[in-house]
Amino acid sequence: MSTPTRDAWLAWSAVAEPSDPAACWLVEVLGPEAALAWVRTASEDHFEASVALAPYAPPAQVEAAVQASGKWAARLDAADAQVHLERADAVGARALTRVDQGWPEMFAHLGPAAPFALWVRGNGEPAALWASSIAVVGARASTSYGDYMAAMLAAGVADRGWTVLSGGAYGIDGAAHRAALACDAPSLAVMAGGVDRLYPAGHQDMLAALLDRGAVVSEVPPGYAPHRSRFLTRNRLIAAASATVVVEAASRSGSLSTARHAAHQHRPVAAVPGPVTSASSAGCHDLIREGVATLVTSPEDVLELASALDAPGATDGAPPQGSASSGSAPDFSSPQERAAYDGIGPRGTTTDTVAYRAGLTIAEAQVALGGLELAGLARREGPVWRRKPPLGRGSLASEG
Amino acid sequence: MSTPTRDAWLAWSAVAEPSDPAACWLVEVLGPEAALAWVRTASEDHFEASVALAPYAPPAQVEAAVQASGKWAARLDAADAQVHLERADAVGARALTRVDQGWPEMFAHLGPAAPFALWVRGNGEPAALWASSIAVVGARASTSYGDYMAAMLAAGVADRGWTVLSGGAYGIDGAAHRAALACDAPSLAVMAGGVDRLYPAGHQDMLAALLDRGAVVSEVPPGYAPHRSRFLTRNRLIAAASATVVVEAASRSGSLSTARHAAHQHRPVAAVPGPVTSASSAGCHDLIREGVATLVTSPEDVLELASALDAPGATDGAPPQGSASSGSAPDFSSPQERAAYDGIGPRGTTTDTVAYRAGLTIAEAQVALGGLELAGLARREGPVWRRKPPLGRGSLASEG
Numbered sequence: 001m002s003t004p005t006r007d008a009w010l011a012w013s014a015v016a017e018p019s020d021p022a023a024c025w026l027v028e029v030l031g032p033e034a035a036l037a038w039v040r041t042a043s044e045d046h047f048e049a050s051v052a053l054a055p056y057a058p059p060a061q062v063e064a065a066v067q068a069s070g071k072w073a074a075r076l077d078a079a080d081a082q083v084h085l086e087r088a089d090a091v092g093a094r095a096l097t098r099v100d101q102g103w104p105e106m107f108a109h110l111g112p113a114a115p116f117a118l119w120v121r122g123n124g125e126p127a128a129l130w131a132s133s134i135a136v137v138g139a140r141a142s143t144s145y146g147d148y149m150a151a152m153l154a155a156g157v158a159d160r161g162w163t164v165l166s167g168g169a170y171g172i173d174g175a176a177h178r179a180a181l182a183c184d185a186p187s188l189a190v191m192a193g194g195v196d197r198l199y200p201a202g203h204q205d206m207l208a209a210l211l212d213r214g215a216v217v218s219e220v221p222p223g224y225a226p227h228r229s230r231f232l233t234r235n236r237l238i239a240a241a242s243a244t245v246v247v248e249a250a251s252r253s254g255s256l257s258t259a260r261h262a263a264h265q266h267r268p269v270a271a272v273p274g275p276v277t278s279a280s281s282a283g284c285h286d287l288i289r290e291g292v293a294t295l296v297t298s299p300e301d302v303l304e305l306a307s308a309l310d311a312p313g314a315t316d317g318a319p320p321q322g323s324a325s326s327g328s329a330p331d332f333s334s335p336q337e338r339a340a341y342d343g344i345g346p347r348g349t350t351t352d353t354v355a356y357r358a359g360l361t362i363a364e365a366q367v368a369l370g371g372l373e374l375a376g377l378a379r380r381e382g383p384v385w386r387r388k389p390p391l392g393r394g395s396l397a398s399e400g
Numbered sequence: 401m402s403t404p405t406r407d408a409w410l411a412w413s414a415v416a417e418p419s420d421p422a423a424c425w426l427v428e429v430l431g432p433e434a435a436l437a438w439v440r441t442a443s444e445d446h447f448e449a450s451v452a453l454a455p456y457a458p459p460a461q462v463e464a465a466v467q468a469s470g471k472w473a474a475r476l477d478a479a480d481a482q483v484h485l486e487r488a489d490a491v492g493a494r495a496l497t498r499v500d501q502g503w504p505e506m507f508a509h510l511g512p513a514a515p516f517a518l519w520v521r522g523n524g525e526p527a528a529l530w531a532s533s534i535a536v537v538g539a540r541a542s543t544s545y546g547d548y549m550a551a552m553l554a555a556g557v558a559d560r561g562w563t564v565l566s567g568g569a570y571g572i573d574g575a576a577h578r579a580a581l582a583c584d585a586p587s588l589a590v591m592a593g594g595v596d597r598l599y600p601a602g603h604q605d606m607l608a609a610l611l612d613r614g615a616v617v618s619e620v621p622p623g624y625a626p627h628r629s630r631f632l633t634r635n636r637l638i639a640a641a642s643a644t645v646v647v648e649a650a651s652r653s654g655s656l657s658t659a660r661h662a663a664h665q666h667r668p669v670a671a672v673p674g675p676v677t678s679a680s681s682a683g684c685h686d687l688i689r690e691g692v693a694t695l696v697t698s699p700e701d702v703l704e705l706a707s708a709l710d711a712p713g714a715t716d717g718a719p720p721q722g723s724a725s726s727g728s729a730p731d732f733s734s735p736q737e738r739a740a741y742d743g744i745g746p747r748g749t750t751t752d753t754v755a756y757r758a759g760l761t762i763a764e765a766q767v768a769l770g771g772l773e774l775a776g777l778a779r780r781e782g783p784v785w786r787r788k789p790p791l792g793r794g795s796l797a798s799e800g
Contacts, residue, residue: 145675148677149676149677272676273673273674273675273676273681273685273688273695274673274674274675274676275545275673275674275675276549276672276673276674276697277545277548281673282697285695285697288673288688288695289694289695289696289697289701294689295673295685295688295689295695296689297676297682297685297689
């Protein structure tokens with residue numbers, strides 16, 4: 001289970017802030033282990049560190065990494081993955097990294113800004129939860145109208161088998177999570193700080209109740225505090241849902257950052273209208289007017305947006321089936337084929353993206369996809385590869 | 401003042417229902433006088449009437465006119481213009497036809513479905529009122545939220561010099577008119593029935609108050625009742641405003657027809673969001689979701705839409721200056737030049753449209769526009785002709 005690469009990813013989740021651009025770039029070009037070694041070099045010799053990076057990037061990018069190396073080096077004592085894994089174990093949490101089975105495919109949309117690792121509490125599988133998730137977000141200072149709308153939309157999508165994804169905060173987030181719990185449906189909360197601390201304190205019981213069928217996750221290790229900047233970077237993981245609905249938000253409020261992250265990830269954004277006389281709806285109206293969000297008034301409206309992304313066979317309003325939730329695993333003739341199959345994802349994608357997701361070269365991906373096609377596990381539709389699951393209900397519809 | 405052509409237009413406003421497609425086609429191809437004579441023929445001999453129209457249209461169109469001729473012939477006793485003019489005079493009303501100075505240029509967007517005539521009460525000039533108008537419309541069964549939003553938006557545009565245009569009805573219409581009155585600003589009400597009867601009865605005092613600076617108008621003569629179908633056709637004249645705002649409307653309600661008319665005329669449509677829990681806002685949400693309307697929350701939002709249509713020099717939020725309201729009239733060297741100048745309109749247009757509006761052939765319009773250009777009264781911007789008013793504040797800006 002513990003490999004040097006996996007430990008290095010866990011170390012990066014402890015050493016660098018989430019989505020730190022210099023860190024994301026560094027691990028992208030060097031890989032996590034060499035990147036960690038580079039930080040040790042840089043803490044002793046900036047010049048040598050610069051020279052080591054010179055082949056990889058323009059000088060400005062190298063300079064940014066050298067500049068940032070100081071703050072990473074200051075946390076090198078936190079780079080021991082075992083320490084964090086023990087802390088996690090103490091609160092019943094586990095860790096996932098980019099190289100693990102069960103890493104959420106939805107993070108592919110984040111590109112290099114994907115988390116280094118995910119720290120997880122709860123019985124739900126993050127990959128399956130994310131793949132079937134609708135993010136319902138909004139203001140902490142919600143109105144009773146906003147709370148009603150959040151609960152109505154969350155219950156509506158939960159009833160149809162979707163996971164309600166939010167940030168666990170007071171106001172809209174809480175109303176959405178509680179509605180999912182009331183439907184006995186899984187819900188997923190993404191924390192800005194470590195999962196040892198169910199934050200905010202007033203929502204401890206609610207968040208603890210999520211653990212039974214859903215999960216509480218974070219990209220920083222247990223013990224890390226919910227700093228302000230971590231709320232903003234955390235929002236991009238909420239935005240990795242199949243669709244994001246902003247229920248209430250004041251103009252220029254922080255609640256809008258999730259919507260902008262979702263738009264940046266080319267994922268559907270919805271907003272709920274409200275009275276013009278309510279400042280709590282002004283941000284929603286801004287999103288609609290600017291064309292960032294689609295106006296929605298019902299769970300059906302939201303699922304119509306989410307389903308626009310789905311592959312054929314999953315367009316009946318039910319969520320797509322993530323790999324982690326599929327009943328029977330196909331037989332693969334090589335690890336490359338397995339990785340390529342996972343890389344296709346439930347919605348299908350291009351050879352380039354399969355290669356990127358699977359960590360294969362383009363040539364390796366082409367060979368693996370050809371093998372999957374011969375084995376009847378994948379098929380090509382123009383530039384897009386799609387899975388042909390051995391038992392999935394989507395297979396008949398898509399071959400008809 | 402009374403000419404055979406003018407009398408014929410007045411007769412058509414009494415003989416045919418507003419925007420009757422067969423009547424609009426007939427007066428388009430034959431002119432109003434010959435069209436009236438044709439109805440007299442048709443009332444005696446359908447075959448001869450069909451033969452007379454044969455050169456003009458496909459058989460189906462001719463057949464439709466012959467079919468419709470019966471109901472027009474049944475009203476031939478109403479074709480005496482003098483009778484209607486006397487009735488109008490008795491209530492202080494006057495008439496405008498397509499051939500009169502002061503005919504609203506905004507009706508050009510209606511094409512052949514423009515009114516045959518307009519019956520007018522009040523001190524305001526319809527051309528100037530329409531050219532600077534914002535339509536504020538919505539449900540009769542409005543909520544207090546809707547009434548507030550109608551008044552807020554109407555007062556906001558009235559304060560900036562725009563005319564509030566509506567239908568005089570209970571609910572949203574009344575709230576908009578009253579706000580304009582409270583701002584001591586002109587307002588224009590378009591009635592479905594004759595202007596002798598200020599309808600509905602409960603709004604008599606309000607509508608009478610509009611007459612001082614604005615006007616109450618109708619395309620049917622005094623004495624004609626506000627039939628249900630006339631409300632729907634009346635809405636296209638409200639939609640001829642610079643922009644139309646729907647404040648509150650239930651799904652599939654009649655209040656939405658004005659919005660659809662405006663969209664059909666390629667004029668901006670705005671809608672005010674409201675609580676999803678209010679059925680009175682559902683139609684507005686439909687319009688926004690379908691992309692028919694832009695979400696607006698303030699008078700500035702509405703004027704931004706209206707101003708997108710304006711010529712340079714009128715983009716500061718103030719309404720465009722209609723010909724009827726301009727201070728000093730230019731000197732024209734021919735009636736064709738005057739007609740072409742009027743045909744250009746405050747916003748500028750192509751040679752074809754000038755010809756259409758001015759009742760000139762393309763060749764005549766080209767000669768007249770060339771004369772205006774030499775006289776410094778018009779200029780060409782690519783395919784678009786624009787006025788160069790002798791004293792208008794727009795002239796400096798556009799020549800700079």
